[in-house]
Amino acid sequence: PPPAPPVQAPSPPPPPPNRDAEIAQEKREDELRLQRAAEKREAERKAVEQKRAEEKRATEKREAELAKAEALKRAEAQKRAEEQKRAEAQRKQAEAERQAKLEAKEEAERAARVETQRQQQLARIQGQVDATGSPGSPGTAAQSAGPSAGYAGRIRARIKPNVVFTDSAPDNALASVEVKVAPDGSIIGRRLVKSSGVAAWDEAVLRAIDRTGTLPRDTDGTVPPAMLIEFRPRDL
Incomplete structure (x- = not known):
């Protein structure tokens, strides 16, 4: 008879689970x-x-x-x-x-x-x-309506004594002043029209006109309303 199969040992049980x-x-x-x-x-x-x-x-x-x-x-x-x-x-x-x-x-x-x-x-x-003309004078000479022959000299003669000038200036230093006059001869205004180049002489002439105050009447009893007056030191 055939041999009997070997007897197998039972498998070991699995290990318990490791919970940790x-x-x-x-x-x-x-x-x-x-x-x-x-x-x-x-x-x-x-x-x-x-x-x-x-x-x-x-x-x-x-x-x-x-x-x-x-x-x-x-x-x-x-x-x-x-x-x-x-x-x-x-x-x-x-x-x-x-x-x-x-x-x-x-x-x-x-x-x-x-x-x-x-x-x-x-x-x-x-x-x-x-002007020195007389009525009926020919050319450009002033007629009888102008001042008389010596009136300009009388004007200068009235003003000269009032000129006080102690400085030095050339004899021909000419100061031209326009003077305005009232009908009675009273000076109501003056203006230096042309300087002499010497201020002291200009001032002396203007002061002299102020001191004069009144100008003489002409032979006919009138006074020109305006006139130009010229002064030089040599005229004193």
């Missing part, structure tokens, strides 16, 4: 999950902070650009205002210079007319004082 190891494994897995969750939250927090920082930088950049644009706009406006101000000032200056030139021209023309009239008046006054 399982607990430790679960603890490690929990810690790992917690760590990953914490890392995720930290990453999310950093991402949020980075985003906020980027948004802040973008906002600051926009604000800086706007401020720069606004400053440039104000600078351009100020520049235009200053240019307009300078242009207005130049226009006013040019207008003032033009007006000043026009006024100076008009003043010169007025002065020329006044000087011409003055010279004509002085010529008439001189003709009255120095």
